[in-house]
Amino acid sequence: MEDRTSPPVKTPEPLPAEGAEDPEEQRRGSPVGRRLVLGMLGLGAAGVAVGGALQDKVDGILASVSTLDPTGVTGLLPGGGGFRFYSVSNSIPHRGEADYRLTVGGLVDKPLSFRLSDLRALPQVRMVHDVQCVTGWRVPNTAFSGVRLSTLLDAAGVRAEGTAVRFTCFDGVYSESLTLDQARRGDMLVALTMNDKPVTDAHGGPVRLYAAPMYFYKSAKWLSGITVTKDVQPGYWEHYGYDVDGWVGKSNGRHDDPTA
Ligand SMILES: Nc1nc2c(c(=O)[nH]1)N[C@H]1C(S)=C(S)[C@@H](COP(=O)(O)O)O[C@H]1N2
Numbered sequence: 001m002e003d004r005t006s007p008p009v010k011t012p013e014p015l016p017a018e019g020a021e022d023p024e025e026q027r028r029g030s031p032v033g034r035r036l037v038l039g040m041l042g043l044g045a046a047g048v049a050v051g052g053a054l055q056d057k058v059d060g061i062l063a064s065v066s067t068l069d070p071t072g073v074t075g076l077l078p079g080g081g082g083f084r085f086y087s088v089s090n091s092i093p094h095r096g097e098a099d100y101r102l103t104v105g106g107l108v109d110k111p112l113s114f115r116l117s118d119l120r121a122l123p124q125v126r127m128v129h130d131v132q133c134v135t136g137w138r139v140p141n142t143a144f145s146g147v148r149l150s151t152l153l154d155a156a157g158v159r160a161e162g163t164a165v166r167f168t169c170f171d172g173v174y175s176e177s178l179t180l181d182q183a184r185r186g187d188m189l190v191a192l193t194m195n196d197k198p199v200t201d202a203h204g205g206p207v208r209l210y211a212a213p214m215y216f217y218k219s220a221k222w223l224s225g226i227t228v229t230k231d232v233q234p235g236y237w238e239h240y241g242y243d244v245d246g247w248v249g250k251s252n253g254r255h256d257d258p259t260a
């Protein structure tokens, strides 16, 4: 594995050891076998159907890099340009045009629910920055586009008591948070595209948060809820010790170059 510094975290609860037959893998605390990861990436069936060279390539990639990173089960995404797949739940959830909804609620004047088409009809912003994970990997020049978080907050009308925003996800597990000031920055996006294509299921589509100036754990995948709250409610990884104020280079004891 590349560059795996020790983050200031407690070791997360081990995930179920399904598919981890290799004792070396178990000793490292890596519970995810090849079969499960293929299933998670939705590649099992596709690989079998295509067979041959593609399957071998995918197998090779996943066999060499599937591991349990301190911030989740991860594998290098084939064709992902260096991105690593992360999910703290053991699945890749899917929602599309028909069943995707993003709700904006909590301390707002007018709770709202957006379909994908509603989000696309709002002003779109595109930006290109490096992506930096708190465990060390960085992907240069990644484009995200979508609706500014502030656009959605303004549409719902944040009440005076609101000082923070909580994000929830349709994986049913992950959560994140920002202060209201952070959430109102122009580089905090509700992203619909990544590298100019719809955000894939594996990357947290159809809609994920993109918190450009912060470590990538802030960028909640499979975003389904935005709730304005009275106080900051620490998100999933923040319960394990990651900083709520996750500025790249100025938090988590790291000194990476800023991303935005
Ligand atoms: N819902 C959800 N969002 C998440 C995570 C997760 O496990 N679940 N992992 C976070 C972490 S630690 C990282 S580095 C990025 C990884 O995004 P990617 O899978 O698109 O590379 O997603 C972040 N958002």
Ligand SMILES: [Mo]
Binding pocket: 071, 086, 133, 134, 135, 216, 217
């Ligand atoms: Mo991460």
